[in-house]
Amino acid sequence: MTISSSKNSSSNPLSRLAPLEAVFFDIDGTLCDSDPIHFIAFLELLPQIGFNNGVPITMQFYVENFAGKHNDDVARFLFPDDFERGLKFCEDKEAAYRRLSKDKLKPVKGLDKVKKWVEDRGLRRAAVTNAPRENAEMMISVLGLEDFFEVVIIGNECEHAKPHPDPYLKALEMLNVSKDHTFIFEDSAAGITAGVAAGMPVIGLLTGNPEELLLEAKPAFLIKDYEDPKLWAALEELEK
DSSP states (O other): OOBOOOSOOSSOTTGGGOSBOEEEEOSBTTTBOOHHHHHHHHHHHGGGGTGGGGOOOOHHHHHHHTTTOOHHHHHHHHOTTOHHHHHHHHHHHHHHHHHHHHHHOOBOTTHHHHHHHHHHTTOEEEEEESSOHHHHHHHHHHTTOTTTOSEEEEGGGSSSOTTSSHHHHHHHHHHTOOGGGEEEEEOSHHHHHHHHHTTOOEEEEOSSSOHHHHHHTOOSEEESSTTOHHHHHHHHHHHO
């Protein structure tokens, strides 16, 4: 099923997408509020490597240096002279994250509502993430979304991860849909940058990252969560 709409509304950046074909979702911070759990995992493990002389990092430091970043970049940041040791740290951090997530992971507010909207219209959907596949599949399972996503695209399984456009371009290719009829939900500057570079409008979620940081990446607009009236006004207008 496709959604048709007049294309003369300049106020709604989604209007030009009609007929809508697909919606892509990031996972961390977009489907679930996972940044606080990643932050706890970093707090647990960074002192073990003597980072910052054992002084705990702040949430602001986490957001500026780790949130939405690919683990290769995190590894190089933490161990600029020993990439392999950096990758081992990231593996340990992800294992800690999975352990902590089992009881703490919660969906972003309104996720069920937007999921039903997408399903009711027969739209194609992909999860596109920089998370390792083990993390991505765990989060999708905990959230009960195994049957919702047709494909799960992993950044490190592409030539380049986000903020490069490759993961989103791969999702378009795998679902055989057009960038001119697809939009994206993202929560990080790296993710928004990737989606915009792939030629699609990106709706940014203010689930963890600062508004000014996300705006620099040029999202179509920002929403608090999936119950934000701004989102539903845009979707309603798209369907007219």
